Amino acid sequence: MTGPGLDIRLVACAKTFTDGTRALEPLDLDIAAGETVVFLGPSGCGKTTTLRIIAGLERPDPGGRVVFAGRDVTPLPVEKRDIGMVFQSYALFPNMDVAGNVGYGLKVRRIPAVDRRRRVAEMLEMMHITELAARSVDQLSGGQKQRVALARALAVRPRVLLLDEPLTALDAKLREELRIEIDRLLRNLGITAVYVTHDQAEAMALGDRIVVMERGRVAQVGTPREVYLSPANPFVARFIGTLNVVSGEAADGHLHLPGGRLALNGAGSIPASGRLSVAFRPEAVAVIPLINPGDQPHPDGGLIGTVTAAFFLGDHIRLVIDGAGESAIVALAPNHHRFTPGDRVHLAVDGGAMPFAEG
Amino acid sequence: MNWRFIVPLFLTLLLCAFLMIPVGLSVTAGLTVNFFQGVESGLTLRWVAEVWRLYEGTIYLSLLIAVSCLGVTLVLGVPMAYVLAKRRSRLTRLLEELLVMPVAVPGLAIALALLITFGGFREFRMSWAFILVGHVLFTLPFMVRAVLAVLSSIDLKGLEEGARSLGAGFFRRFFQVVLPNCKSGIVAGSLMVVTLSVGEFNLTWMLHTPLTKTLPVGLADSYASMRLEIGSAYTLVFFLMLVPLLVALQWLGGPTSPRRRSSIDPNRRRRP
Ligand SMILES: Nc1ncnc2c1ncn2[C@@H]1O[C@H](COP(=O)(O)OP(=O)(O)OP(=O)(O)O)[C@@H](O)[C@H]1O
Ligand SMILES: [Mg+2]
Numbered sequence: 037m038t039g040p041g042l043d044i045r046l047v048a049c050a051k052t053f054t055d056g057t058r059a060l061e062p063l064d065l066d067i068a069a070g071e072t073v074v075f076l077g078p079s080g081c082g083k084t085t086t087l088r089i090i091a092g093l094e095r096p097d098p099g100g101r102v103v104f105a106g107r108d109v110t111p112l113p114v115e116k117r118d119i120g121m122v123f124q125s126y127a128l129f130p131n132m133d134v135a136g137n138v139g140y141g142l143k144v145r146r147i148p149a150v151d152r153r154r155r156v157a158e159m160l161e162m163m164h165i166t167e168l169a170a171r172s173v174d175q176l177s178g179g180q181k182q183r184v185a186l187a188r189a190l191a192v193r194p195r196v197l198l199l200d201e202p203l204t205a206l207d208a209k210l211r212e213e214l215r216i217e218i219d220r221l222l223r224n225l226g227i228t229a230v231y232v233t234h235d236q237a238e239a240m241a242l243g244d245r246i247v248v249m250e251r252g253r254v255a256q257v258g259t260p261r262e263v264y265l266s267p268a269n270p271f272v273a274r275f276i277g278t279l280n281v282v283s284g285e286a287a288d289g290h291l292h293l294p295g296g297r298l299a300l301n302g303a304g305s306i307p308a309s310g311r312l313s314v315a316f317r318p319e320a321v322a323v324i325p326l327i328n329p330g331d332q333p334h335p336d337g338g339l340i341g342t343v344t345a346a347f348f349l350g351d352h353i354r355l356v357i358d359g360a361g362e363s364a365i366v367a368l369a370p371n372h373h374r375f376t377p378g379d380r381v382h383l384a385v386d387g388g389a390m391p392f393a394e395g
Numbered sequence: 396m397n398w399r400f401i402v403p404l405f406l407t408l409l410l411c412a413f414l415m416i417p418v419g420l421s422v423t424a425g426l427t428v429n430f431f432q433g434v435e436s437g438l439t440l441r442w443v444a445e446v447w448r449l450y451e452g453t454i455y456l457s458l459l460i461a462v463s464c465l466g467v468t469l470v471l472g473v474p475m476a477y478v479l480a481k482r483r484s485r486l487t488r489l490l491e492e493l494l495v496m497p498v499a500v501p502g503l504a505i506a507l508a509l510l511i512t513f514g515g516f517r518e519f520r521m522s523w524a525f526i527l528v529g530h531v532l533f534t535l536p537f538m539v540r541a542v543l544a545v546l547s548s549i550d551l552k553g554l555e556e557g558a559r560s561l562g563a564g565f566f567r568r569f570f571q572v573v574l575p576n577c578k579s580g581i582v583a584g585s586l587m588v589v590t591l592s593v594g595e596f597n598l599t600w601m602l603h604t605p606l607t608k609t610l611p612v613g614l615a616d617s618y619a620s621m622r623l624e625i626g627s628a629y630t631l632v633f634f635l636m637l638v639p640l641l642v643a644l645q646w647l648g649g650p651t652s653p654r655r656r657s658s659i660d661p662n663r664r665r666r667p
Binding site for chain 1: 549550553554557559560562563564572576
């Protein structure tokens with residue numbers, strides 16, 4: 037229905053606010069037509085600022101350029117950029133009902149009333165809120181408001197959709213539900229989308245690519261897989277998912293830890309000896325309950341530790357294990373096991389331990 | 396029924412009585428044949444007719460000034476409140492403080508200042524526009540404050556950015572998004588301005604000429620020089636004028652939320 041999206045190019049976009057806050061260091065980024073790019077990072081890292089620069093709500097510092105499909109739009113204000121935008125605070129117009137909100141962009145574009153009504157009905161249908169057409173916006177739930185906001189942004193068939201933490205104000209279940217819906221929408225419409233969030237699960241689920249930001253800088257750009265499995269630096273590794281970091285002495289191809297030793301066959305560039313840190317994800321740990329007090333770690337590499345906490349999370353069990361490394365290790369176990377604090381367990385780390393240089 | 400209900404109710408009624416009884420007495424005085432003999436002397440509309448004959452002009456002038464004053468304060472005050480709400484800086488805060496000055500300074504002082512400044516412009520000095528200027532000075536802060544209060548309580552920046560992202564330029568979003576969303580403030584401010592303008596005495600008394608008397612000035616005049624019954628009948632006329640005016644304004648403002656409107660007719664298009 038919506039025409040294919042356009043490609044966006046950011047060239048040396050920096051932002052210094054009038055009060056001297058440097059919100060964004062010069063940023064270069066290419067976003068392909070139809071791609072969904074997610075900006076992910078902790079609070080205050082400059083995600084919203086970047087989005088607002090793309091939207092035209094902020095101007096980049098002199099020298100920065102925003103290019104839409106080869107056309108330099110830097111001097112254009114937001115109202116001339118033909119984008120759709122969804123705000124965390126919804127920003128719905130309280131003086132209009134739902135249909136009025138959804139149709140507003142069309143009215144601005146002087147679309148005849150008949151076509152406008154048809155388009156509004158179509159959008160309401162798409163967002164499953166047809167029955168809300170005549171409601172006032174302050175009679176809506178948070179999820180309904182966000183559906184209206186999406187319908188409003190998409191009604192004008194923008195070629196770029198910008199979303200700033202659209203789901204943050206919603207509860208977990210609704211967030212999941214809407215996230216799936218947004219994902220479906222973005223894929224079906226083929227629209228170029230830029231999505232800002234600080235929720236890594238959301239970023240993983242929605243993004244074709246994720247831009248991880250840290251204090252006004254891009255820490256890494258990559259597919260969810262790349263960002264998760266080969267984080268560019270410790271910040272990214274820690275920000276995306278849980279990461280276990282253990283340090284010990286490396287000798288004869290193993291890392292020696294209080295609870296045993298880990299084979300260092302995973303990566304090539306590991307020094308043969310000396311102090312070393314490695315990192316691995318909880319799901320890379322295979323946990324086996326130990327029954328005999330005299331059990332030893334596996335000769336090819338393994339650690340023995342004690343369960344200090346076990347959380348049954350439905351589809352798996354999340355364990356916190358002490359004694360294996362210098363600090364606690366988080367591991368996941370299948371949900372048919374039973375663990376109680378004090379249980380001794382054997383940990384084997386699947387080949388994917390990463391060398392880890394703490395900055 | 397318990398004490399927590401009865402005590403406030405009693406206090407409210409007492410307060411109402413305190414406010415209403417003098418008004419009621421005054422109104423009856425305007426309708427009795429002879430105030431000193433009391434109601435037994437009979438009721439009459441003679442005094443009301445007399446007031447109308449003597450002071451018809453002041454009533455029209457008061458209305459004219461009030462409506463003009465409302466127009467001017469709307470045109471000046473609403474954009475002013477908008478600017479104050481949008482740009483929070485030292486300058487705008489200073490401006491906001493300055494705006495309160497005419498309320499704090501006695502009306503007589505303002506009038507004096509106006510006389511000194513504009514007294515030389517004879518034509519202007521003699522016209523009702525001179526009084527209008529005084530009224531605008533006096534009522535503008537009320538309009539600005541009322542609108543500003545609403546503008547600062549809504550997410551003005553968010554709403555405007557929402558409208559901008561949909562392609563709405565400045566005038567469009569000002570008239571279609573900003574104004575409708577501060578309607579309650581505009582109505583409250585308008586009520587204030589009209590009431591204040593119609594009832595204003597201090598300034599007006601200083602600024603008026605024999606040909607530009609407003610209703611309250613005429614009222615003072617009649618109390619000072621006429622029979623008490625005429626003064627009282629004048630009060631009655633004042634009420635008969637003011638109350639429908641205020642009700643009409645409230646009604647024009649309509650329901651402040653779009654809720655009722657939209658539940659009546661979903662397809663009705665809004666005025667821009
Ligand atoms: N108008 C402004 N004036 C001055 N500083 C600002 C302004 N807007 C944002 N900043 C600062 O710029 C930095 C980046 O802000 P930004 O809103 O982009 O963060 P964010 O990544 O979106 O954070 P969050 O997840 O909390 O929304 C912050 O330090 C913020 O305080
Ligand atoms: Mg933000």
